[in-house]
Amino acid sequence: MSRLKKLFENKNAAVLNVYCTAGYPTLNATTEVIAALEEHGADMIEIGIPYSDPLADGEVIQKSSSIALANGMNIVCLFDQLKNIRQTCHLPLVLMGYMNPVLQYGFEKFCAAAAAIGIDGLILPDLPMFEFETVYGPILKKYELDFIFLVTPETAETRVRQLDELSSGFLYAVSASATTGSTNNQPDLQPYLQRLANYQLMNPILVGFGIKDKASFKAACQYSNGAIIGSAYIKALENTSNINESTKEFIKQVLT
Secondary structure, three states: OOHHHHHHHHOOOOEEEEEEEOOOOOHHHHHHHHHHHHHHOOOEEEEEOOOOOOOOOOHHHHHHHHHHHHHOOOHHHHHHHOOOHHHOOOOOEEEEOOHHHHHHHOHHHHHHHHHHOOOOEEEOOOOOHHHHHHHHHHHHHHOOOEEOOEEOOOOOHHHHHHHHHHOOOOEEEEOOOOOOOOOOOOOOHHHHHHHHHHOOOOOOEEEEOOOOOHHHHHHHHOOOOEEEEOHHHHHHHOOOOOHHHHHHHHHHHHHO
């Protein structure tokens, strides 16, 4: 049983997935951030692979990616940093990135390396459904990696069901058609998430984009299995001198 499936079998509500940018705030902070998140209450961790042209990332995560790239982070470096991660981390770990650097590295080579170090799944927002079905899905299956598709409030029911059928691990429900960290004109999530719940989909649903504190986390969890926090956590790390303490305080204000 995959770690993601096991997680949702043991806890199907208020699941907290926290996003961090690999190589941020310093190049070698990645494993320290992961350890702090596990210690202080995250249920899973989404590790962002920094990229110079991220289509779904807002200003905060773009800035963290730029800093991480300047620090020297890349896929080779990340896999080296994470090569022993399963000796210390027992949470599900998902890599989030974009197709361009993955293809440059080599898609199957990437999947093999990810599986070898104990990564559980991938989120690649710019991988189209058709290409997934015809080219990349079989490779992911070969290496037993879950793949998470994104849906938005504008995604038609037929497509939601198609993406749900192709996804494994969970389905990523984008809260609004915007970029990560968006706070302007945040819509009422209830009708959208209620609609997704009514579909009785196969995968658990985690809500992302604009989730930043206890109130937004609680609202997102009302009609879903949990939520993803990214930009707000990245902000908490921006000027920290103590990653563990900053992480502890951040998760405390979300969960208590």
